[in-house]
Amino acid sequence: MALYVHGYDNVAMYDGSWTEWQQDATTPKDNVTTMLARSPVQPQ
Amino acid sequence: MPRHPDRQVFVSVDWLAAHLHDANLRIIDARFASPTAAQPRGDALYAAGHIPGAIFVHWRQDLSTNTPPVPNLLLDAEAFAAKMGQFGVDAATTVVVYDPGDENWAARIWWALKHYGHDQVYVLQGGAAAWQEAGQPWTTAVVQPPCTTFVARPRPAMRATKAQVLNAIHDPATTIIETRRQHNIAEAGGTVQGAFWLPSTTVYASKGAYRALIPEAELDRYLQEIGADRAACLVAT
Numbered sequence: 001m002a003l004y005v006h007g008y009d010n011v012a013m014y015d016g017s018w019t020e021w022q023q024d025a026t027t028p029k030d031n032v033t034t035m036l037a038r039s040p041v042q043p044q
Numbered sequence: 045m046p047r048h049p050d051r052q053v054f055v056s057v058d059w060l061a062a063h064l065h066d067a068n069l070r071i072i073d074a075r076f077a078s079p080t081a082a083q084p085r086g087d088a089l090y091a092a093g094h095i096p097g098a099i100f101v102h103w104r105q106d107l108s109t110n111t112p113p114v115p116n117l118l119l120d121a122e123a124f125a126a127k128m129g130q131f132g133v134d135a136a137t138t139v140v141v142y143d144p145g146d147e148n149w150a151a152r153i154w155w156a157l158k159h160y161g162h163d164q165v166y167v168l169q170g171g172a173a174a175w176q177e178a179g180q181p182w183t184t185a186v187v188q189p190p191c192t193t194f195v196a197r198p199r200p201a202m203r204a205t206k207a208q209v210l211n212a213i214h215d216p217a218t219t220i221i222e223t224r225r226q227h228n229i230a231e232a233g234g235t236v237q238g239a240f241w242l243p244s245t246t247v248y249a250s251k252g253a254y255r256a257l258i259p260e261a262e263l264d265r266y267l268q269e270i271g272a273d274r275a276a277c278l279v280a281t
Contacts, residue, residue, distance in 0.1 A: 001151040002247045002257055005053045010277050012204035017281035020114045020206055022232040028213055029234030032226055039241035040269040
């Protein structure tokens with residue numbers, strides 16, 4: 001929703017991230033450390 | 045990135061107070077608490093008091109699949125339309141959704157209605173917290189909206205399937221954004237490979253009793269850092 005407000009129309013939401021992606025052992029995943037290393041530093 | 049200055053997602057407490065008795069208005073109380081949370085469930089909060097005229101909608105029980113193996117996905121078009129019809133929402137209805145004001149549950153119902161083609165949907169800025177802080181009316185009276193017919197017009201581009209996410213991992217034109225909190229990601233066994241982290245806790249900042257979107261320039265800075273402003277497609281998880 002925040003992206004839509006800010007003018008982005010090219011956003012697709014994947015609402016299976018909490019369940020479908022987790023349950024499938026074959027889906028490629030990164031751990032938190034790997035994700036944080038590539039992501040902007042954000043407020044705590 | 046082109047801007048849409050006229051784009052409206054939120055309505056203010058003052059706007060809702062002035063339109064509270066509009067015939068074509070449907071207010072949805074979307075307050076939700078995780079079953080493991082210590083605070084009262086959303087339906088208990090609703091029973092204790094809510095904005096006059098509001099109906100209670102539970103995003104998980106009312107608007108999601110509840111069957112294994114994958115629960116909590118948005119209902120299909122036919123089932124969603126049937127629910128909205130029961131809630132008295134049709135093409136002429138303006139929907140205002142609210143949550144406590146510091147959560148994102150209203151946004152999910154906003155997205156679901158947009159996804160199924162209903163554009164007259166807004167989120168109450170500041171939610172129940174802002175409404176009560178302003179001293180607006182609060183009631184325990186329950187309304188039963190008249191049933192109507194909602195016609196779902198899905199917008200497939202607003203929703204990504206697992207297959208599309210798998211393809212997006214290897215598509216340099218797509219940026220994947222992980223919006224969950226760190227502990228949720230860890231509990232889930234990780235995020236989608238290649239995803240950048242931009243959680244709701246960053247995008248919404250505390251504003252007294254509730255949270256509001258951070259300024260546009262601030263969000264832009266994060267989006268530029270992850271290349272979202274140059275991506276042809278964004279996938280938010």
